[in-house]
Amino acid sequence: DLSNKFTLAFKKLAGRSSINEKNITDALRDIRLALLEADVHFSVVKSFIDKATEKALGQEVLRSVSPGEQLVKIVHDELIETLGGEHAPLQHAAIPPTVIMMVGLQGSGKTTLTGKLAHQLIKKGRKPLLVAADVYRPAAAEQLKTLGRQLEIPTFSAEEAGSQDPVKICFDSITYARQHGRDVALLDTAGRLHIDDDLMKELETIKAKIKPQEILFVADGMTGQDAVNTAKEFVGRLDFHGVVLTKMDGDARGGAALSIRSITGKPIKYLGTGEKLDLLEEFHPERMASRILG
C-alpha cells in the first residue's frame, strides 16, 4: 500500500542515530516507487528524485537530529514547489465578453466543467453564455442546453448559429454574447485525441480566430502515464493557460497532476470533485502533494 511505502522509507531513517548517503538514496528509492504507483510519469519521477536527491545530500539531512523528518520535508516541499505556487485565477478580457475555452480528451469532463464555471461566474454576478461547439458527440448540445436550463442561462449551439462548423459556432457566439449582454462566453469543445491532426487543427483555428483569454486543458484525474503525451501535444499546439483536473472525488492518487504540471509548466487552476455543478475547487498544491504521497 502506497502510504506504507512512504512511511517505511522514513521509519528506516528515523530509527537511526546517524545516517549515510546510502540510507538517503535507499529512502528516495522507496519514494520513487511510491510516486510511480501514484501514476506520476516515469521520466517526471526520475527528474523529481534527482532534484530531491541533490537537495537531500546537499542539506543538513546527514547531520540532522531527525533525518527522517528532514527528508520528508524536503520531498514534500519539492513536490509543492513543482505543483505550483498560489492559486492562479482566470484571466478576464478588457472588453467583454471574456472567452474561456475547454479542451481535452474524450470524456475528461469538459461539458460538466463548462456548467461548473458558469455556476461560479453567476455567483460572482457575471452573465455567462454556454457555447456548444461539440457537433460530433450524440446529444452533446442537448447535454449543455440541459445545464443551461438548470442554471437559467442561454446556450448558443449549431442550431442558433445555423451551422455545423465548430469554428463558426464559436465565432458567432461572441457576436451573440455582445448582442445579449453576456460578459463571459464558455466554449465547450468536443473531446478529441491529441494525435488527431484534423481535430487538433480545429482547436488551433478556433484559438486563432477568437483569441480566448483562457484556454483550459481539462484532464481526467485518474489518467496514468499517458498524461504526459496528451499534455505535451495540447500545450505544444495551443499553449493553453491552465489545467483543470477532474474526478478528484474518486480515490485516484492524482499523479497526473505532477506529470502535467512538470511537462507543461502551466498552472493547475481547479479540481473537479463531483458531478454536481457546485463541485469545483480551487487547486491547492499542499493538499495535492499530500494526496500524491499518500
Add this chain to the structure above:
Amino acid sequence: FRPGATLDASTWESLEEILITADIGVSTSHLILDKLKKRIQKEKSVQPHEIRNLLEDELIALLSGGISGQLDDRVVRNKPYVILMVGVNGTGKTTTIGKLAGRFSDQGLKVLMVAADTFRAAASDQLGIWADRASVEIVHSKGGDPSALIFDAMDRAKSRVFDVVLVDTAGRMHTKVNLMEELKKMRRVIEKQIVGAPHETILVLDGTTGQNAAAQAKQFAKACPLTGLIVTKLDGTAKGGVLVSIQQDLGVPIYYVGVGESLDDLIPFNAEDFVKAVTE
C-alpha cells in the same frame, strides 16, 4: 550472454521503463522482470533482440491466465441475454453499448437497449441516437429511479422476445457507497425479473486510466460479480497496461477493445496485439 548471465542495469531500467510507461504498474512490472531474470539465467544464451520476445511471452502468459471466451459466442446461450454495463464516469459505456448493439444486430440478433442512466444530462438522448444508428429498439427513461425503469424494461424484454438486452447505467465512482448500493439494487431487480439475469455484468474501463483502474475493478467486483471487461480509447497513445494486474486479480475475460467513436470501432481483445503495442 553466457549461461547464468544477467543483463546490465541500464537494460533492466529500460525494460522497467517500457512496462511502467505502459501503465503496467510497479509491482506487476517487477514481478515480470523477476520472471524474465530467472528465465534468462536458465537459457544458454540470450540475444538482445530475443529479450523483447521473452518479455512479450511473460505478458501474454499473465493475460491468458483467466477465463477466456468471446461474448459473441455467449449471447446466444440464453434468451433474452441480459448485459449490464457498469463503470466510472466517462469511460465509454454508452458509446460501447451503441457499438455492441450494432455488432449483435448485424449478427441477426434482436437487440433492446435500456437507458437506465436517469441521472446525467441528456444521457437518454445520447443512447437514443445510438439506437437509431444501430437500428435497434430502446426503452427510454423518464427520469427518477433507474430500478423502476429496469423493472419495466425486463417485462418488455420477455414479452417481445428480444435476443439481447443492453442496460446502460450512469457513471459512478466506485468510492461512493450509495451509488454502488444503487447498482446492487438494479442487479436485484434484473435477477427477480429474469432467471439467470443479468447474464453479463461488464466493467467498462477507460484505456487512459492509470493504477486506479485496479481499484475500480476490485470495488465493482465486490458490488456485483463481473463477468467481463471492455477497455476503451486504445486508439490514442495509452497502452492500458493496468489490465495485466486486473487480470491477475479478477481473471475475467477481456471481451473487446474500443478504438474510436464510431459504430464499428470495437474489436475483440487479442492478447498478442495488445502486448505488441505495449512493447513497441
